[in-house]
Structures are given as C-alpha cells and as structure tokens.
Amino acid sequence: MRYFSTRGAGPVSLDDALRQGIAGDGGLFLPERLPRFEVDAFDGAETIPAVAELLLGPFFAQSGLEPELCRILEETFSFPIPATRLPIDGHDVSLLELYHGPTVAFKDVGAGFLAACLSRLEGDVDDPLTILVATSGDTGGAVAAAFDERPGMRVVVLFPDGRVSERQAHQLCCWSDNVLSLKVQGSFDDCQALVKGAMADSDLSRRHRFSSANSINIGRLLPQSTYYADSSLRHFRRTGNRPGYVIPTGNLGNAFACVMAREMGLPIGPVILATNANRTIADYFETLEWLPRASLQTLASAMDVGDPSNMERLRHLVGEADVLREQLGIVSVTDE
Numbered sequence: 001m002r003y004f005s006t007r008g009a010g011p012v013s014l015d016d017a018l019r020q021g022i023a024g025d026g027g028l029f030l031p032e033r034l035p036r037f038e039v040d041a042f043d044g045a046e047t048i049p050a051v052a053e054l055l056l057g058p059f060f061a062q063s064g065l066e067p068e069l070c071r072i073l074e075e076t077f078s079f080p081i082p083a084t085r086l087p088i089d090g091h092d093v094s095l096l097e098l099y100h101g102p103t104v105a106f107k108d109v110g111a112g113f114l115a116a117c118l119s120r121l122e123g124d125v126d127d128p129l130t131i132l133v134a135t136s137g138d139t140g141g142a143v144a145a146a147f148d149e150r151p152g153m154r155v156v157v158l159f160p161d162g163r164v165s166e167r168q169a170h171q172l173c174c175w176s177d178n179v180l181s182l183k184v185q186g187s188f189d190d191c192q193a194l195v196k197g198a199m200a201d202s203d204l205s206r207r208h209r210f211s212s213a214n215s216i217n218i219g220r221l222l223p224q225s226t227y228y229a230d231s232s233l234r235h236f237r238r239t240g241n242r243p244g245y246v247i248p249t250g251n252l253g254n255a256f257a258c259v260m261a262r263e264m265g266l267p268i269g270p271v272i273l274a275t276n277a278n279r280t281i282a283d284y285f286e287t288l289e290w291l292p293r294a295s296l297q298t299l300a301s302a303m304d305v306g307d308p309s310n311m312e313r314l315r316h317l318v319g320e321a322d323v324l325r326e327q328l329g330i331v332s333v334t335d336e
C-alpha cells in the first residue's frame with residue numbers, strides 16, 4: 001500500500017509515513033485507497049488483535065513491518081477494550097471503555113501501536129529519532145508512556161502551562177531521560193503551531209530527525225479504527241443492527257478513525273461528533289465556512305482545539321461541509 005499527502009505529495013511507503021509523521025508539503029498522509037470488507041470477512045475473529053490483523057493487513061502490504069504485524073498488535077492490545085451495557089431502560093446503549101491502558105486515555109492504543117512500529121523501524125542510539133508532541137493534556141502522557149526508555153527514541157512534549165490538570169502535569173513529567181517535557185506560555189494551538197513550525201523547518205527537522213506522534217501521524221489512526229471495527233461487529237452479531245457512535249472530539253483523530261472504519265464497510269450506523277464550546281466544526285457544518293480559531297479553555301481540556309488537524313483528512317476522504325453534514329452529526333456542549 002502506498003501513501004499520499006492530502007496536498008498531493010507522495011507516494012511514500014507506510015514505513016516512511018510513520019517515520020515522517022507529517023508530509024513534506026505540510027499535508028497529512030492517507031492510504032492511496034481504503035480496502036473494503038464484507039462483514040463476514042471477520043467471521044471467527046473474536047478478539048481485537050484478530051479483527052485488527054484482518055483490518056490492518058492491507059495497510060501493511062509491502063511494508064517492512066508486515067511480518068511483525070501480529071506481534072505489534074499483541075503489544076498494542078495488552079489491555080481489554082470492553083463495551084459495557086449501560087442501565088438505561090428501553091435503550092441499548094453501551095460505553096466503549098477505552099480507558100484501560102497505562103495512562104487511562106484512549107490514546108494509549110494509538111501511541112502504543114506507533115511506538116511498537118517505530119521501535120522496529122528505528123532504534124539507533126547514536127542517531128535517535130525525536131518525536132515532537134503538542135498536547136492539550138492526554139496525548140503527551142500516552143506518548144511519553146509508550147516511548148519511555150525505548151532505545152534510539154527521544155520524546156519532546158509541549159504542553160500549555162496552567163491548562164492541564166495536576167494529574168496530567170504529573171503524567172507529562174514523570175518519565176526517564178529520553179522524555180523532555182516543556183511548559184509553553186500559551187494554548188494547545190500555540191504548542192501545535194510550534195511543533196508544525198519546527199517540523200516544517202527542513203534544516204532543523206533533518207538535524208534532529210523529527211517525527212510526530214500527534215494524530216497527524218497515520219500510525220495513531222490505523223489502530224484506533226480497530227476498536228470501532230471490533231465493537232461494531234460484536235453489536236451487529238448480537239442485534240442485527242449497526243450501532244451508532246457518539247465520539248468526544250478535539251483534534252478529530254478518534255472520530256476520523258471511526259469514519260474510516262465505516263468507509264471500509266464495517267457495520268457502523270450514525271456517527272455523532274461531540275465537541276465542547278470549541279465550535280469550529282459545528283460552525284463549519286452550519287455555515288459551510290471553515291474558520292479555525294484560537295481555542296477556548298473548558299473543563300474538558302483534551303478537547304480544547306480550535307483548529308482540528310484531521311479536518312483536512314476528513315474533507316479529503318469524504319468531502320466538504322455540505323457532504324460531511326449529511327454523513328455526520330454534531331453536538332457542541334457547554335461546561336454547564
């Protein structure tokens with residue numbers, strides 16, 4: 001499988017897309033086409049690693065990592081991801097428990113997978129890869145945990161001073177020498193702009209061998225599509241209905257992974273994006289104008305994003321707002 005930038009550059013191999021994180025032209029990598037599956041292609045796949053091996057196999061075709069995929073998935077899914085029925089009378093509603101990983105964020109799945117891939121591709125202690133991460137709270141901890149003490153890998157985390165919780169601050173700063181955490185006087189968007197700026201500086205980027213572990217890296221999104229695949233297949237086998245998903249949304253990585261699974265033929269019904277007071281996506285669906293803006297600080301700091309990166313992927317894969325709003329719901333919720 002070959003990968004192209006949303007802005008046209010490419011093709012590159014999966015291995016290079018994972019290494020680079022962001023494309024040279026500033027766009028985001030996507031596979032040249034999405035594989036399509038029938039539901040019965042997953043007959044007999046009863047665990048997430050088994051579903052993931054079938055779903056992700058085509059993305060790893062011709063990658064140097066292909067023979068390792070099974071072991072990479074075992075490493076990634078070292079914790080369970082159950083869907084637990086909620087006691088709501090007359091409604092079949094479940095909570096997809098994405099919080100059983102080491103830092104209690106769903107990002108442990110994507111970060112663990114990316115670390116498992118990159119540590120197989122890289123790992124030269126004399127010429128380390130430097131993962132640059134902007135975080136609004138949860139990403140930095142998950143990435144730091146996944147790369148902590150991995151030889152030949154350095155992590156530099158940028159987080160907005162005073163805008164993460166005490167526990168998040170601890171999770172950002174408690175690691176070994178290969179993880180450096182920097183407080184930035186500003187918002188998440190400022191951190192993200194610094195990371196993008198550093199990576200766009202080709203001289204600096206080559207010298208330090210920068211890569212990204214934000215959800216701009218396709219290596220975060222591929223494994224995230226597998227828990228939608230697994231949980232939708234379970235629900236579909238049990239009830240005959242395609243489950244809908246309500247997805248808390250910030251940088252739009254987790255929701256994009258769900259849309260990707262649906263596009264690949266998984267039995268997924270309505271997808272509803274739930275944002276906090278950061279209304280960039282909601283306003284786009286309403287006015288058809290894409291107007292990124294500074295983020296507002298809310299109680300849900302991990303969702304305080306005013307310029308969601310993965311909208312570029314969503315527009316490339318599905319279409320502009322007039323098409324998107326036919327295919328996705330959106331709800332913006334205030335702190336109250």
Ligand SMILES: *Cc1c(COP(=O)(O)O)cnc(C)c1O
Pocket residue numbers: 105106107138139215248249250251252253254255302303
């Ligand atoms: C990261 C995060 C989100 C936002 O996810 P995106 O993929 O950035 O849209 C929402 N809730 C929690 C708890 C998170 O950690």
